[in-house]
Amino acid sequence: MPTVELKTGRVLGDGLAPYISAEINTGHFGNMDLAMKAVEAASAAGSDCIKFQSWKPESLFTEKYLVEHRIERRMFDRLSLDISQFRELTSRCGELGIDFCSTPYSFAEIDELLSLDNVPFIKIASMDINNLEFLRYAGETKAPIVLSSGMADIDEVRRGVETILATGNDRLVLLHCTSVYPTADDELNLRNITLFSREFPGIVIGYSDHSLGLLAAPVAVGMGAALIEKHFTFDKTKPGFDNAMALTVDQLAELASACRLSSAMLGSADRVVSESEMKQRGVMRRSIFAARALKSGEVIDRESIQLKRPGTGLGPDAVAQVIGRSVSRDLEEGDPIEWDFLA
Amino acid sequence: MSENENRYRQIFCSVFDVENAALDNNLAYQEIPDWDSVGHMALMAALEDEFSIEMDIDDIIDFSSFEVGKTLLNKYGVTFA
Numbered sequence: 001m002p003t004v005e006l007k008t009g010r011v012l013g014d015g016l017a018p019y020i021s022a023e024i025n026t027g028h029f030g031n032m033d034l035a036m037k038a039v040e041a042a043s044a045a046g047s048d049c050i051k052f053q054s055w056k057p058e059s060l061f062t063e064k065y066l067v068e069h070r071i072e073r074r075m076f077d078r079l080s081l082d083i084s085q086f087r088e089l090t091s092r093c094g095e096l097g098i099d100f101c102s103t104p105y106s107f108a109e110i111d112e113l114l115s116l117d118n119v120p121f122i123k124i125a126s127m128d129i130n131n132l133e134f135l136r137y138a139g140e141t142k143a144p145i146v147l148s149s150g151m152a153d154i155d156e157v158r159r160g161v162e163t164i165l166a167t168g169n170d171r172l173v174l175l176h177c178t179s180v181y182p183t184a185d186d187e188l189n190l191r192n193i194t195l196f197s198r199e200f201p202g203i204v205i206g207y208s209d210h211s212l213g214l215l216a217a218p219v220a221v222g223m224g225a226a227l228i229e230k231h232f233t234f235d236k237t238k239p240g241f242d243n244a245m246a247l248t249v250d251q252l253a254e255l256a257s258a259c260r261l262s263s264a265m266l267g268s269a270d271r272v273v274s275e276s277e278m279k280q281r282g283v284m285r286r287s288i289f290a291a292r293a294l295k296s297g298e299v300i301d302r303e304s305i306q307l308k309r310p311g312t313g314l315g316p317d318a319v320a321q322v323i324g325r326s327v328s329r330d331l332e333e334g335d336p337i338e339w340d341f342l343a
Numbered sequence: 344m345s346e347n348e349n350r351y352r353q354i355f356c357s358v359f360d361v362e363n364a365a366l367d368n369n370l371a372y373q374e375i376p377d378w379d380s381v382g383h384m385a386l387m388a389a390l391e392d393e394f395s396i397e398m399d400i401d402d403i404i405d406f407s408s409f410e411v412g413k414t415l416l417n418k419y420g421v422t423f424a
Contacts, residue, residue, distance in 0.1 A: 029404055069384070069388070071384040071385075071387045071391075071403065072384055074403070075384060075403065077400075078400040181379075237371065237407050238372075238405070239372050239380060239383040239403070239406060239407060240380065243373075243380075244373050244379065244380075
């Protein structure tokens, strides 16, 4: 199984503990107190990482567009955090032992991100999977990359992955993702995780979950997703860019716990009978018992034995070896047949 | 119904392509498909144009329902009495 070591030293891969990236997006509404509270909430909820957005209006739109769409400009201006604010947030993340990340949308935002502490990887948003010069720039930093794949067909996904690998950077996590907010259950297509594992056998696969509710992420972990990204918010009623499908903080904690439980439940692919299960053999399996009284020297046939609980004696798989043998002592109906009782 | 109420309703109908009868004070953000984040920004722009105002971004973020919107617009001199 492929693995990726993040900048923080954490190793991700199928079979390892799932990495939970809690996306606050614009849920801080540009308010640093709320952003700081989000860090603390994500940490308390058991997330491995809190992720912000590095976007500035000019990273996404032309000046002409922004003039024509003044509300977008004001919203992005208000909802954007700057590098000094990110530095404060990373400091708090360090104190709490949670990773910090923020999705960049420009070369400068990549550089800014990598100048911060506690940054485990560069996150590339789905919208940039066909932005090949951006993928190359990110790849050439040699930092681990988490690439979302929403809106992309398989050829575009393949090209995006190959573009990053061609930079000599193979520390890549590819996220299955559907870029609809929220995504209807029948459009989640979690089997794409299996598809990606097959198509990209050397790449660690994860899942960016835009569904409503808590079920999709642990199911994705069960299918091999090593990283889960999920949005959360303090107030679902407020107009924001993602509040419709964001979890509450309590739900985030529940989701993180469910993903880890899912991973633990997957256990080993090797067939192992545990010590506790071995003890159950004695309780639940059958043993060979005399079906009637047997005299010493009498030859055992199928009708003279019965297979009943408990399973502490000779098992049913010994029947063929018992039939045709004679008993070496008198036995009552219900006595166990043991090797020592056979001549 | 005041003239401003009519104009307010007309903006909702136009931006979200809904019937006037579908509008009531309980209508909230995300309750109709088009009132998502993109629709919200279109609604805010249309209201600013209609009433010749510029809303504070905090009010745009707090504009969470048909009823709350009317309360917020009061701050800008748009009354519904």
